[in-house]
Amino acid sequence: MSFDRLGVIGGGAWGTALAQVGASGGGDVLLWAREPEVVEAVNSRHENSVFLAGSQLDPAVRATGGLADLAECDAWLVVTPAQHMRAVLEAAPKCGRPLILCSKGIEERSGALLHRVATEASPGAPIAVLSGPTFAHEVATGLPTAVTLAAEDPLLAEALRDRISRPTFRIYLSDDVAGAEIGGAVKNVLAIACGVVDGKGLGQNARAALIARGFAEMTRFGLANGAKRETLAGLSGLGDLVLTCSSTSSRNFSLGKGIGEGRSPTELMSDRKTVAEGAFTAPVLARLAEKMGIDMPVVAAVDKLLSARANVDQVLQELLARPPRPEVH
Numbered sequence: 001m002s003f004d005r006l007g008v009i010g011g012g013a014w015g016t017a018l019a020q021v022g023a024s025g026g027g028d029v030l031l032w033a034r035e036p037e038v039v040e041a042v043n044s045r046h047e048n049s050v051f052l053a054g055s056q057l058d059p060a061v062r063a064t065g066g067l068a069d070l071a072e073c074d075a076w077l078v079v080t081p082a083q084h085m086r087a088v089l090e091a092a093p094k095c096g097r098p099l100i101l102c103s104k105g106i107e108e109r110s111g112a113l114l115h116r117v118a119t120e121a122s123p124g125a126p127i128a129v130l131s132g133p134t135f136a137h138e139v140a141t142g143l144p145t146a147v148t149l150a151a152e153d154p155l156l157a158e159a160l161r162d163r164i165s166r167p168t169f170r171i172y173l174s175d176d177v178a179g180a181e182i183g184g185a186v187k188n189v190l191a192i193a194c195g196v197v198d199g200k201g202l203g204q205n206a207r208a209a210l211i212a213r214g215f216a217e218m219t220r221f222g223l224a225n226g227a228k229r230e231t232l233a234g235l236s237g238l239g240d241l242v243l244t245c246s247s248t249s250s251r252n253f254s255l256g257k258g259i260g261e262g263r264s265p266t267e268l269m270s271d272r273k274t275v276a277e278g279a280f281t282a283p284v285l286a287r288l289a290e291k292m293g294i295d296m297p298v299v300a301a302v303d304k305l306l307s308a309r310a311n312v313d314q315v316l317q318e319l320l321a322r323p324p325r326p327e328v329h
């Protein structure tokens with residue numbers, strides 16, 4: 001298996017940063033973006049001034065607005081927002097190229113993890129998942145980063161790793177596709193909660209407690225959905241949780257911070273062009289947890305805040321009034 005020419009589906013910050021990684025080792029990359037101004041900026045000025053301003057791209061990254069052009073590529077990195085992945089893959093040519101799913105979320109209407117969505121939209125395509133603590137702007141400038149690449153087929157995983165990894169973009173392999181996806185999806189919801197704590201001025205003790213208790217929720221949900229404990233404790237789970245819960249560089253954390261400062265979630269969401277995936281994952285995750293009988297109080301609190309069924313003081317009071325329980329269960 002060799003993947004000389006990579007396709008990237010999605011011209012947001014992360015798709016653009018991954019395109020840069022894919023080109024930095026000397027291979028060609030074709031980036032599909034919906035917006036003509038992104039295609040034009042990448043092809044004529046080697047930048048994506050809309051979603052990743054300030055990063056100079058390798059000239060080997062070319063952009064297109066035509067999904068059909070991806071048929072020329074040997075494998076596709078799929079980097080659309082989670083809720084748009086199905087529609088974009090359904091519209092893409094059906095040529096069975098390996099798909100590396102790089103988005104983080106759960107499909108709202110089906111409750112499906114993204115590898116299931118991709119399997120349904122692109123039947124027969126081999127699937128891998130790339131996830132981890134990866135702010136796009138840091139990756140695009142070549143700062144050291146490590147990720148999990150999960151695939152059921154070890155030969156596919158190794159071939160993809162050999163094509164994509166760089167000294168500053170280290171790839172650790174796994175066979176736990178569901179585990180890699182669940183960590184990335186759940187941490188976005190927990191990052192909103194940590195942003196609320198910051199915006200409300202609840203202190204760093206509270207944030208650390210939320211990260212640890214949030215990790216317990218991620219673990220319970222993951223284990224009930226086929227994830228391995230060690231994947232959840234690795235880069236794509238705990239690693240990404242720590243990154244996203246500690247920085248205003250995170251869109252999810254910033255959304256939560258705004259809510260904690262007293263702004264309305266609807267107003268905050270309508271103002272944004274970039275995606276805060278946790279806002280779409282929270283309702284479906286809360287619904288799945290309730291249906292499966294999995295205790296996820298922080299996720300439920302974020303869902304209530306986003307849907308304006310409760311305010312910050314009310315969810316805080318509810319969380320603090322929960323009966324005492326053993327830490328490990």
Ligand SMILES: NC(=O)C1=CN([C@@H]2O[C@H](COP(=O)(O)OP(=O)(O)OC[C@H]3O[C@@H](n4cnc5c(N)ncnc54)[C@H](OP(=O)(O)O)[C@@H]3O)[C@@H](O)[C@H]2O)C=CC1
Nearest residue numbers: 010011012013014015034035051084103104135136274275
């Ligand atoms: N940014 C990051 O640091 C990281 C992001 N991710 C994940 O990558 C995924 C993409 O995020 P990111 O690159 O940051 O996105 P951005 O917020 O930077 O950009 C939004 C993206 O959404 C696309 N989009 C908007 N509406 C649609 C639609 N109807 N159909 C298809 N695409 C649409 C935009 O395409 P268009 O240009 O055509 O408008 C654009 O590519 C998310 O799941 C995110 O969680 C993962 C790791 C790191």
Ligand SMILES: O=C(CO)COP(=O)(O)O
Nearest residue numbers: 132133134135250251252
């Ligand atoms: O997934 C990310 C870092 O790993 C990016 O986080 P945000 O989407 O919250 O910005």
